Amino acid sequence: MSANIARATGEHVMIVAIAVVIAIAIGVPLGVWAARRARAGGAALRLVDAIQTIPSLALFGFLIPIPFIGGIGMRTAIVALILYSLLPVVRNTVTGIRGVEPSVREAGVAMGFTPRQLLLEVELPLAMPSIVAGIRIATVTAIGVATIAAAIGGGGLGTLIFRGVAMVDTRLILAGALPAAALALIADAAMTVIERRLIR
Amino acid sequence: MPASIEFRGLSVDGILHDLDLRIGAGEAVAFIGRSGAGKTTSLRLINGLAVPSRGTLLIDGAAPRDFIPLRRRTGYIIQGSGLFPHRTVYENVATLPRLLRWDEPRIREEAERLLGRVGLPFQTFATRYPRSLSGGEQQRVGIARAIIARPEILLCDEPFGALDPIVRRELQEAFTAIREERNATIVFVTHDLAEAMRVAERVIVFDQGRIVADTAARELPRHDAPAVRALVAAASLPS
Numbered sequence: 001m002s003a004n005i006a007r008a009t010g011e012h013v014m015i016v017a018i019a020v021v022i023a024i025a026i027g028v029p030l031g032v033w034a035a036r037r038a039r040a041g042g043a044a045l046r047l048v049d050a051i052q053t054i055p056s057l058a059l060f061g062f063l064i065p066i067p068f069i070g071g072i073g074m075r076t077a078i079v080a081l082i083l084y085s086l087l088p089v090v091r092n093t094v095t096g097i098r099g100v101e102p103s104v105r106e107a108g109v110a111m112g113f114t115p116r117q118l119l120l121e122v123e124l125p126l127a128m129p130s131i132v133a134g135i136r137i138a139t140v141t142a143i144g145v146a147t148i149a150a151a152i153g154g155g156g157l158g159t160l161i162f163r164g165v166a167m168v169d170t171r172l173i174l175a176g177a178l179p180a181a182a183l184a185l186i187a188d189a190a191m192t193v194i195e196r197r198l199i200r
Numbered sequence: 201m202p203a204s205i206e207f208r209g210l211s212v213d214g215i216l217h218d219l220d221l222r223i224g225a226g227e228a229v230a231f232i233g234r235s236g237a238g239k240t241t242s243l244r245l246i247n248g249l250a251v252p253s254r255g256t257l258l259i260d261g262a263a264p265r266d267f268i269p270l271r272r273r274t275g276y277i278i279q280g281s282g283l284f285p286h287r288t289v290y291e292n293v294a295t296l297p298r299l300l301r302w303d304e305p306r307i308r309e310e311a312e313r314l315l316g317r318v319g320l321p322f323q324t325f326a327t328r329y330p331r332s333l334s335g336g337e338q339q340r341v342g343i344a345r346a347i348i349a350r351p352e353i354l355l356c357d358e359p360f361g362a363l364d365p366i367v368r369r370e371l372q373e374a375f376t377a378i379r380e381e382r383n384a385t386i387v388f389v390t391h392d393l394a395e396a397m398r399v400a401e402r403v404i405v406f407d408q409g410r411i412v413a414d415t416a417a418r419e420l421p422r423h424d425a426p427a428v429r430a431l432v433a434a435a436s437l438p439s
Contacts, residue, residue, distance in 0.1 A: 107281075113299070
């Protein structure tokens with residue numbers, strides 16, 4: 001039993017970690033882009049917003065028939081988790097970058113920063129606490145939503161929960177639910193520490 | 201080497217109307233006028249932060265094609281200092297020299313000297329963050345940051361506007377002292393007449409997007425243009 005829990009926890013961490021890393025890789029550049037273009041940026045935000053409103057079980061279901069990314073298994077689960085994790089990352093990147101004081105940005109421009117230097121040396125560092133807060137929300141949400149991934153054969157702690165529900169076995173449900181809750185708490189605490197360090 | 205600045209028929213729609221102006225290399229000029237008169241926009245035309253709808257800007261006789269190199273040779277001091285909040289005092293002052301790839305010992309030596317000149321001992325202030333400084337101290341850092349790379353042009357946009365009168369006076373003195381050592385063309389925007397006369401030798405008066413007076417600073421109180429007389433009257437103490 002404990003070996004099962006350990007294996008499921010390992011899978012769970014892996015699915016979430018892959019999904020969140022990819023969501024950051026897509027979401028931060030998308031957020032930077034959206035922060036600079038009022039209209040196109042608004043449309044991008046509405047799209048990631050809309051994805052967030054799809055019930056998670058339905059999203060997993062929708063993805064199954066899509067070629068290449070769909071099907072039964074871990075890959076589909078990861079794709080769904082990426083889609084869910086995008087919103088907080090993109091939104092907080094936009095908020096962070098738009099929140100940079102105009103006088104600070106102007107000082108950088110007036111000093112002869114190129115747009116790229118301005119982004120890397122001024123805008124992103126100042127937006128970082130907000131971006132990390134977005135990553136924290138994305139991670140905690142993904143840990144929860146990933147339990148549902150078991151419904152489409154995604155593995156992870158949800159496997160134990162679904163089995164427990166089918167067998168009406170509370171111990172089995174708890175064997176999945178407690179580690180998932182603990183993971184979420186640990187991730188939240190760790191990211192909060194990083195966030196605090198960034199706000200000097 | 202200070203640079204000359206020339207406006208030829210510069211306009212910005214709805215703000216500035218057909219400005220002609222020549223500022224010689226090494227001159228110190230104050231732009232004064234009421235809020236909305238166009239002095240800040242005129243200043244921002246010089247480093248490309250504002251874009252003219254018509255006319256030509258000449259720096260040292262040539263129209264700048266790329267503003268990025270020009271901005272690196274132009275110091276810019278603004279109200280509220282615009283310091284980078286995530287960087288220490290030293291890192292703020294070192295920003296432009298690092299962009300220009302000075303070596304670190306040279307940056308440190310120059311920063312130490314300049315911070316001393318503006319009244320912020322290096323040992324005490326170098327590692328502090330802007331939010332731990334008073335408004336006056338932040339503005340001193342802003343001055344050091346703007347002049348460390350020996351700019352050809354120094355643009356100041358009401359840099360002391362938000363400070364109390366005593367700190368303001370101290371900073372004007374620090375500014376004029378440094379001005380004499382740094383050989384730059386200076387344009388200083390203010391709506392304080394006394395400040396304009398203290399920091400500049402020539403004063404240009406703006407009203408409704410036009411230049412209404414261009415005079416030696418000491419002649420200003422006797423100038424007869426209505427916009428100038430209104431400013432002089434507003435600045436005088438009650439008898």
